[in-house]
């Protein structure tokens with residue numbers, strides 16, 4: 578029995594199941610609870626598919642079994658999906674709307690990992706800075722959370738503090754930050770706790786405001802530089818900054834590309850994932866740009 582799971586499965590379901598007929602089972606990123614049922618369907622002789630994208634599923638109550646782990650570092654998923662619509666990105670279509678996980682289940686997982694000997698956790702989300710959770714929202718989607726009372730909301734800075742307090746010997750990292758959402762509160766929380774590693778992955782994608790607008794990144798070059806300045810002001814030069822860059826996005830000129838280079842000179846990144854633009858089918862950039 579061959580199954581494909583996750584967001585690529587969601588994107589390639591038609592090709593995998595019908596055209597190439599190479600798999601028996603396809604489960605999208607929000608359908609893992611349905612796996613026993615899907616496996617049964619394949620046992621009964623049919624192909625099985627569930628790529629339904631949920632507005633609520635966070636798998637909060639399921640603790641991952643960590644195979645092939647080094648026993649020291651682990652990832653903890655704190656949210657799923659993404660509500661941004663960067664024009665080049667396929668994630669909103671394959672992983673669904675943004676949902677934040679109950680902070681208590683995150684803390685339970687972090688404490689459990691510490692007790693098992695792990696000493697470093699990375700809090701994971703497509704856009705960790707927009708983490709928001711409220712006990713009073715019926716649904717865990719962002720629109721519902723926005724309606725909750727301010728005092729009921731747990732935001733990312735608060736979550737970071739809660740995880741940092743699990744144990745001073747547990748090192749905390751997080752990824753990925755979005756330049757439009759990273760707040761000074763998050764930076765002050767990093768400063769306050771020695772066990773929060775001073776490193777921020779802050780994808781720029783481009784150093785030119787016109788290209789950023791085409792990418793629908795919702796910030797300008799100036800905004801990005803303001804956030805970098807805030808990191809330097811609050812955390813000092815010892816805070817590592819890493820990034821993602823795309824070269825040659827639709828209609829980008831040579832001069833606009835040079836703005837990306839000058840941004841790199843300005844920030845002096847510790848590391849960067851750098852790619853030439855490659856089109857993802859179905860995205861706004863592929864359709865319109």
Ligand code: SF4
Pocket residue numbers: 659660661662663666667668669703704755
């Ligand atoms: Fe969301 Fe990141 Fe994709 Fe933008 S690039 S839509 S923030 S996952």
